[in-house]
Amino acid sequence: MERISTDLCIIGAGSGGLSVAAGAAQMGAKVVLIEGGTMGGDCLNYGCVPSKALLAAGRAAHSIRHGAPGIAGGEPIVDFAAVKAQISTVIAQIAPMDSQARFEAFGVQVIRAYARFINPREVEAAGKIIRARRFVIATGSHPTIPQLPGLEAIPYLTNETIFAQTERPEHLLILGGGPVAVEMAQAHRRLGCAVTVIARSRVLGRDDADAVAVVLAQLRAEGVTLLEQRDIARLRPTPTGVEAVLSDGTTLNGSHLLVATGRAPAISRLDLPAAKVAYTEKGVTVGANLRSSNRRIYAVGDVAGGLQFTHVAGAHAGVVIRQVLFGLPAKQARVVPMVTYSDPELAQIGLTEAQARALYPGVQVLRQEFLHNDRAVTDGKTDGFLKLMLLKGRPVGVTIVGAGAGELIGLWALAVSAGLKVGAIAGMIAPYPTRGEISKRAAGAYFSPKLFDNMAVKRVVRLVQRFLP
Numbered sequence: 442m443e444r445i446s447t448d449l450c451i452i453g454a455g456s457g458g459l460s461v462a463a464g465a466a467q468m469g470a471k472v473v474l475i476e477g478g479t480m481g482g483d484c485l486n487y488g489c490v491p492s493k494a495l496l497a498a499g500r501a502a503h504s505i506r507h508g509a510p511g512i513a514g515g516e517p518i519v520d521f522a523a524v525k526a527q528i529s530t531v532i533a534q535i536a537p538m539d540s541q542a543r544f545e546a547f548g549v550q551v552i553r554a555y556a557r558f559i560n561p562r563e564v565e566a567a568g569k570i571i572r573a574r575r576f577v578i579a580t581g582s583h584p585t586i587p588q589l590p591g592l593e594a595i596p597y598l599t600n601e602t603i604f605a606q607t608e609r610p611e612h613l614l615i616l617g618g619g620p621v622a623v624e625m626a627q628a629h630r631r632l633g634c635a636v637t638v639i640a641r642s643r644v645l646g647r648d649d650a651d652a653v654a655v656v657l658a659q660l661r662a663e664g665v666t667l668l669e670q671r672d673i674a675r676l677r678p679t680p681t682g683v684e685a686v687l688s689d690g691t692t693l694n695g696s697h698l699l700v701a702t703g704r705a706p707a708i709s710r711l712d713l714p715a716a717k718v719a720y721t722e723k724g725v726t727v728g729a730n731l732r733s734s735n736r737r738i739y740a741v742g743d744v745a746g747g748l749q750f751t752h753v754a755g756a757h758a759g760v761v762i763r764q765v766l767f768g769l770p771a772k773q774a775r776v777v778p779m780v781t782y783s784d785p786e787l788a789q790i791g792l793t794e795a796q797a798r799a800l801y802p803g804v805q806v807l808r809q810e811f812l813h814n815d816r817a818v819t820d821g822k823t824d825g826f827l828k829l830m831l832l833k834g835r836p837v838g839v840t841i842v843g844a845g846a847g848e849l850i851g852l853w854a855l856a857v858s859a860g861l862k863v864g865a866i867a868g869m870i871a872p873y874p875t876r877g878e879i880s881k882r883a884a885g886a887y888f889s890p891k892l893f894d895n896m897a898v899k900r901v902v903r904l905v906q907r908f909l910p
């Protein structure tokens with residue numbers, strides 16, 4: 442059996458693994474990267490990229506359907522297979538960045554096989570034994586499939602299969618109430634499918650309730666049926682697709698079923714006990730520095746059991762690189778932006794209003810409506826608001842719901858990560874007319890009472906006016 446000795450061995454070439462590999466190899470480390478599936482992982486092939494491309498198609502269909510004031514709308518002609526072909530084109534356009542060839546050009550040795558630990562220092566893959574000074578587990582996650590009577594008899598879809606589905610579902614039943622369910626519901630509805638979401642909990646139940654209400658009102662207005670806090674009792678295949686009977690007796694008939702009920706870490710192939718790596722059903726057990734119970738082995742991205750986002754996997758990569766390349770201490774960030782790419786978008790950083798009020802009785806909550814933002818008015822997209830949670834003049838949370846919320850949260854991500862006071866945002870000049878002005882206006886509202894409802898300020902102004910030439 443071939444033996445390879447290296448500085449760093451990374452298992453999984455998705456968002457996390459690729460970021461570690463690119464950084465480490467370009468800074469001079471000897472790197473082996475092992476990928477069992479497709480280079481680029483979930484985000485490129487079955488996650489962020491295809492879902493955003495499908496949402497873009499849905500947005501185009503929606504705007505044709507509804508037109509604009511003075512511009513007649515009409516039912517769009519949707520070629521579902523062509524929409525799917527466009528998704529493949531988009532993936533192919535981005536794929537070279539994640540390709541084996543690009544990483545080999547960095548000097549990375551890429552092995553295309555599933556890897557498993559054979560002891561605490563070595564991994565086996567494709568008949569090779571790799572011994573490394575440090576390992577990074579970056580194997581991601583896969584969809585969880587609930588135990589439901591009859592589900593095994595249904596050819597259900599998941600995020601791993603839905604983007605390859607070329608026939609338009611007549612009626613898509615979606616099981617789940619998280620971001621996958623919401624994004625897929627809106628995209629499919631706009632492309633002409635009937636859509637019913639069946640969620641065990643509240644839809645987007647972890648987000649700010651006021652912001653979620655704005656998103657769900659839009660979904661309902663577009664014709665998505667949302668069944669919250671409902672459970673499926675049984676499923677059975679029918680000649681036209683699938684029949685779902687809910688525990689309250691409601692019967693639903695759909696043509697297709699998408700299961701989007703959360704994720705489980707991809708650890709089954711790794712033989713973690715052989716490596717003395719502790720884990721739970723959430724993933725590899727890691728500390729704030731992402732190191733596992735085996736001090737030579739780190740975990741990044743979805744498999745590390747925390748928030749599951751591509752930008753989190755990327756940030757994890759930085760934390761690991763600092764430690765394994767330079768021997769410097771590093772910790773993962775506690776505050777991370779999150780965006781659901783519905784229309785309107787829902788973006789969050791830090792605490793929601795409810796979380797902030799529970800933690801800090803003295804928290805100040807400032808709210809600005811897009812209705813009072815001139816650009817939102819000119820563009821006819823006035824739904825939504827920004828909520829700013831402040832503690833002693835510093836942001837501890839921001840919620841934005843509205844068109845472009847995902848872009849607007851970036852400024853607040855900087856403010857929170859740099860520990861800026863709200864005065865920094867209030868003091869910047871925002872170009873007019875932009876939606877971004879809402880951030881400055883919310884920040885300015887913190888100072889308004891101090892300036893405008895303040896007798897001392899009024900007295901000073903009157904005094905100065907008396908003596909000014």
Ligand SMILES: Cc1cc2nc3c(=O)[nH]c(=O)nc-3n(C[C@H](O)[C@H](O)[C@H](O)COP(=O)(O)OP(=O)(O)OC[C@H]3O[C@@H](n4cnc5c(N)ncnc54)[C@H](O)[C@@H]3O)c2cc1C
Nearest residue numbers: 453455456457477478482483488556581742743749750751
């Ligand atoms: C539908 C959907 C939409 C999403 N949209 C967004 C979004 O808009 N924004 C966002 O930030 N996040 C989004 N996410 C989440 C995002 O895709 C993940 O957080 C991200 O892909 C995690 O990266 P990762 O590197 O941890 O894992 P992955 O990208 O899944 O990569 C893991 C890789 O490891 C490989 N692997 C697994 N086991 C082994 C093994 N034993 N040996 C070798 N290789 C192995 C896999 O084949 C895979 O390629 C979305 C997810 C889904 C499902």
Ligand SMILES: NC(=O)c1ccc[n+]([C@@H]2O[C@H](COP(=O)([O-])OP(=O)(O)OC[C@H]3O[C@@H](n4cnc5c(N)ncnc54)[C@H](O)[C@@H]3O)[C@@H](O)[C@H]2O)c1
Nearest residue numbers: 587617618619620621640641642701702703749780781782
């Ligand atoms: N825009 C983005 O950044 C984006 C988009 C999609 C996914 N993601 C990531 O992928 C992860 C997975 O997303 P997800 O939506 O699959 O999972 P999730 O864990 O966010 O939500 C799962 C949902 O399914 C519901 N559920 C669980 N079991 C159920 C059952 N038996 N019947 C009905 N409902 C059930 C839960 O109540 C919950 O609402 C997210 O946590 C997120 O980090 C991110």
